[in-house]
Amino acid sequence: MGNTTRQIINREEFFPPEEIFKEITDFIEKSGKPNYVWLKGSGEPSLYSGFKRLAQLIKKKYPNLKVGSWLNGTLLHRKDVRNDFLICDFIVVHLDSIIPKDFLKIARHHKDVKFNDVIEGIKLFKKSFKGKFGVSTVFLSNINTNMKNLDGLKDFLLEIKPDLYIIQEFNNEKFKPLHEDFKTRIKEKFSDLQSEVIFNFE
Numbered sequence: 001m002g003n004t005t006r007q008i009i010n011r012e013e014f015f016p017p018e019e020i021f022k023e024i025t026d027f028i029e030k031s032g033k034p035n036y037v038w039l040k041g042s043g044e045p046s047l048y049s050g051f052k053r054l055a056q057l058i059k060k061k062y063p064n065l066k067v068g069s070w071l072n073g074t075l076l077h078r079k080d081v082r083n084d085f086l087i088c089d090f091i092v093v094h095l096d097s098i099i100p101k102d103f104l105k106i107a108r109h110h111k112d113v114k115f116n117d118v119i120e121g122i123k124l125f126k127k128s129f130k131g132k133f134g135v136s137t138v139f140l141s142n143i144n145t146n147m148k149n150l151d152g153l154k155d156f157l158l159e160i161k162p163d164l165y166i167i168q169e170f171n172n173e174k175f176k177p178l179h180e181d182f183k184t185r186i187k188e189k190f191s192d193l194q195s196e197v198i199f200n201f202e
Contacts, residue, residue: 076121098152134164
């Protein structure tokens with residue numbers, strides 16, 4: 001949805017895990033220990049090859065501190081990536097559309113990202129993940145608000161059974177706010193999911 005200045009698909013250790021860990025411990029010493037440490041960064045966390053090592057450092061020093069992350073799902077078809085994120089206590093995967101052309105239009109991923117890989121990767125990860133698992137969808141007016149996408153998303157959620165489903169809207173000068181009748185339709189559509197559903201509408 002926003003501008004991406006650099007698109008990559010290969011994992012890198014952008015910063016040493018120990019360096020990031022030091023920043024986290026400094027913050028905790030000054031501000032106190034939170035319930036969760038959310039490892040998100042300014043890009044896609046699964047591209048960071050040092051993620052597992054960083055999470056291990058946190059859990060070793062703070063055994064009762066939970067670690068979470070938000071992913072876009074693009075690399076979850078890879079076994080090494082799935083294994084790295086199994087250490088987390090809470091994972092939220094972002095999925096705006098179950099329709100391939102809309103998915104690619106909204107996310108504007110690297111050219112080598114394949115929609116089917118993303119969907120299959122999410123399914124595989126959910127099967128082996130023991131922590132709390134959520135899915136997040138951001139709706140953009142007239143982009144992914146059609147009934148075909150709503151039906152597809154619901155079928156997908158019913159299949160993978162996340163613990164949490166977060167629904168949000170996105171609007172700026174390019175996108176109009178969601179109509180109130182659409183918000184009502186969404187609430188009716190997803191009201192019978194066997195998941196906690198959070199509606200974050202402006």
